[in-house]
Amino acid sequence: MLVRVITKKFCEPNVVMYSTMIKGLCKTHDYVRAVGLLKLMDKSGCKPIVVVYSTVIDKMVFQKGIPPGAVTYNSLIPGLCKVGRSEEASKMLKEMSDDQKMSPNVKNFSILVDALCKEGKIEEAEAIIKIMPERDILPDIVTYTSLINGYCLQGYCNESKIDEAMHILQEITEQGLEPDVVTYTTMLQGLFRGKRCEDAKELFLIMKETGCSPNDTTYNVLLHGCLKNQQYDDVKMLLVEMDERGLEPDVVTYTTMLQGLFRGKRCEDAKELFLIMKETGCSPNDTTYNVLLHGCLKNQQYDDVNMLLVEMDERGYLLWASTLSLLQSRIAAKILDESLLRLIGKLEPKYSINASCLDT
């Protein structure tokens, strides 16, 4: 296909190239290829994907009135969900189920369930799950994980939804479905969201007892949850476990931890963690340095300020406005020496017009 040749030989195709090719395919009613190209475009991270998706979908279904085949259905249902048209996806899935020649599978249904849950339409998602067995399709662990996630997302404003998520987890386990690492991680995140740290720790133990191995996402969720809920003493424990399992926190996880420790006024722990981070070969980035500087300044820890500024300068990192103003106020108050101003001047953010905005 042309797009593969272009990608291989020259460069990533841009949105104009994709759209032109997709339009051409639609003209010849080759919707299967058009949808295939849409998927490729989506994967490549081309931005206005939602608009193109909607255009193709409308051309196919609503203008031409072409009865979609199984392949088209399977591409269209996730497409409709992606652009927030889950009601149409729902209707399409019903049509598909009613058609004797086509048999939607658990994947088709799960995509819809997931989309509904993310839109907050839990009841509709549950209705879908209920009709699945009538069509001889059993919801699997992925289907239920999406449902649990749906409840957990609502737990932001309604903590009782977390209980409902736990209840579902218990129910499906009793039915003989085995929760996997994604299910547990989803539930753990929900429990932390509802500030239920003890329940989260207990579930984490159960998870490991049942032989489900936590992965790096699980640990990131745990670390984040513990720090947000001021459970500082668990951090070291979790880091040791990660190490034992050969998992390593990345720069975002370290920076999150540093920020959490500073917020809890655990400056010594934060400094120690920064050393560990460097020793393990995880390179701090500009956010890490700003978080560190910000944390030190707010906690009246001035010994390392000069060193951090020098390191930022060596790496070509800039100061955030908030960090800069903290520095300036400390200098004005004669807490920090004026001689720092020369260095700070080099690290001040410079504002410029982003040329790429003018490209299109």
Added chain:
DNA sequence: GTAGGGTTAG
């Protein structure tokens, strides 16, 4: 087809 993340004044 399912889970995660860092900046925002005193």
